[in-house]
Amino acid sequence: MGVDLGDIIPAKETELGFFSGKTLAVDAFNTIYQFLASTRQYDGTLLMDSKGRVTSHLSGLFYRNLKLIKGGIRLCYVFDGKPPEFKDRTIQERAARKLVAEEKYKLAIEEGFYDEARKYAQATSRVSAEMIEESKKLLGHMGIACLTAPSEGEAQAATMAMDGLVYGVSSQDYDSLVFGSPRLVKNLSITGRRKVPRKDEYVQVNPEVLELGPALDALGISREKLVWMAILVGTDFNVGAKGIGPKKALKLVKQFDDFGKLIGEAEAKSGCKFEEYILEVKEFFMHPPATKAAIKFPEIDSGAIVRLLCDEHEFSQERVQNALGDIEKAKDLQKQKKLDQFFG
DSSP states (O other): OOOOOTTTSOOEEOOGGGGTTOEEEEEHHHHHHHHHHHSBOTTSOBOBOTTSOBOHHHHHHHHHHHHHHHTTOEEEEEEOOSOOGGGHHHHHHHHHHHHHHHHHHHHHHHHTOHHHHHHHHHTTOOOOHHHHHHHHHHHHHTTOEEEEOSSOHHHHHHHHHHTTSSSEEEOSSSHHHHTTOSEEEESTTTOEEEEOTTSSOEEEEOOEEEEHHHHHHHHTOOHHHHHHHHHHHOOSSOOOOTTOOHHHHHHHHHHOSOHHHHHHHHHHHHOOOOOTTHHHHHHHHHSOOOOOOOOOOOOOOHHHHHIIIIIITOOOHHHHHHHHHHHHHHHHHHHHHHHHHHHO
16 A cells, blocks of 8 residues: 555646656556456456456556557556565565455355445455566557566656656555655546446546655655655554554654654654664665666557457457557657657
């Protein structure tokens, strides 16, 4: 789930057209999980081909990214590398929650409660090594850059944003801001008219931009103290202090300029003990492992897309071909814009 900072960092709503001509680093795992959760049948079953292989992630990646490409948005998907050892707790907790959700899903199916079943099924999503490799292949065929981080994908994406290689990081989590990204873009992969879960209602979801600099100025703190706040609230790497949310954490970090004293005060207030490796967590956020590799965008390969989606996984040939025609139109439009700029 990442760090919960939604109560204190304001988001500015915008439209997809705002990102035309910009490059965004995408938190790959976060986005693929979204597609696995949302691209399902009425009873929660994932989309599959006739051989029982999951295709929900491929469907989401293809059709959603197609819309972004048509809008002139350049994308670089950043995949997680090796997680730090202090993330083991989070990984184990997530696995345990999935097992509980699987049991609830089976029971809901047996009782015919399909809305409930779908909700529990969404919480069982797992990204396999095969899904990762197929996702990378499809993205590459679509002309989308892919990069595997040394460790956390959001840390790598944030570093790319700080270095000016991308405009910002696309994710539903706030971690990239804590890692130092100047901008976080939310809702990029779910923009549009969306059904409210378990209700017969629809809402319009638009992209949101959260800017780190203005947020820190408004809060009156440095990025280092934002890291301190995240640790107090709880991250993927530490539990956090019981009863301390973002607002209480903000008040506390303003009272202390020494991290050790802050932790001592938080432990006294909450009655909880922070992990022994808490200093490592702080340093990991401030100086995470990341590469300085340049972004390389491959050429779009329509034939390879058809072979992967239609020949291998039985997607509709007509629908995919129509979509590919839209990609070619987008490419021609981008080339024309460049010529207009050159001769203008």
